[in-house]
Amino acid sequence: MLPENIREAIRNGRIEQGWSQAEAGRRSGLTQKHVSNIERGKLVPRFDTLYELLLTLGLDLVLAPRGLTPTVNALVHDLANPDGESALQAPVFSSETYKDG
16 A cells, blocks of 8 residues: 555645646546545555656655655655744655555
């Protein structure tokens, strides 16, 4: 299953664009049902499908050395919450939080 925080980022990115699932799908070459199934965790997309959907939504994937994950997560959190508290423990996603199966 695609991690919940990635599914939430997809849904939130789509909503921030003001797009329906159908519009996000049309712009990324997917059907509305496909976008819905990704957002609900019913479907794990192929990497190229996920990447295209993220780019369409103005998002990106970032690869960083595992030791920098807390710092990268804090930067992303602080950028998304400029008026909030700085958070060094605001996980976005790391391989340590992903459990297969």
